[in-house]
Amino acid sequence: MIGRLHRDERGTSLAELLIGMTIFTILMAAVTTLAIGYQRVNAESVARQDQVDVARTASERLTKVVRTVVKPSQLISCVTATCSDIDAFVSASSTSMKFYANLDNAGNVVGPRQVTYVVQPTGPGTARLVERVQRPDSSTPGTNGYTYCDALAAGASAACRSRMTTATLVEGVRTDGPAPLFAYYDNEGDLMSTGAGGSLTSAQIDQVLSIELTLRVRADDARSTGATTYIQRILLPNSQAVLRPGEDE
Secondary structure: OHHHHHHHOOOOOOOHHHHHHHHHHHHHHHHHHHHHHHHHHHHHHHHHHHHHHHHHHHHHHHHHHOOOOOOOHHHOOOOOOHHHHHEEEEEEOEEEEEEEEEOHHHOOOOEEEEEEEEEEEEOOOEEEEEEEEEOOOOOOOOOOOOOOOOOOOOOOHHHHHHHHEEEEEEEEEEEOOOOOOOOOOOOOOEEEEOOOOOEEHHHHHOOOEEEEEEEEEOOOOOOOOOOOEEEEEEOOOOOOHHOOOOOOO
16 A cells, blocks of 8 residues: 555656657647748738728729819810810820829819829839829910929929929839730720830820729738739710810711
């Protein structure tokens, strides 16, 4: 009886302790690996969702403004052919576009804004999408329409610069993809070639009826696994905003 009691009091042997510690270590390593994997996947999902959100927000802003595109002659009674022939789009390329927009202009008390969207490089294959909105120099147009000072010129006056607002719509735009940022379609629904210089000709500009935005965004975040592509086709609601008389036949 005394011998059995002595054997029970010896407790866990060293071999048993080592085996227990080994099993515990294996279990902890497995749990830690699973936890780290979950956190990584969750962080990647959050980063991708952030990319989707910023791309969607930028696209919605751009779409809202582009759908207000207008020819200045739609807002005023032109007295000269020069005024009547001003197209809605000033320029259009694969990475930028400038146009007149009837934006925040109820009753034409201000005049059409001149809106520019442009990609500004920030590094190899990356850029930011910038929006510039400029009011006309005067709410009263001249004989040839509205005039706009060059707010980006080195010698621009403070009054001129105050008429332009600049905003960054999205950072981390990828410019190394195969699809252009802006693609243009005519009244037949055909893709318009931007040519070797990447820009539409003056003959093409007045035929633009829809724009396709392909926005590839990758956040400057180690958790990001790749670029998020957001595609939006923007249909201009009023064909007369861009077509000259007779060109819609």
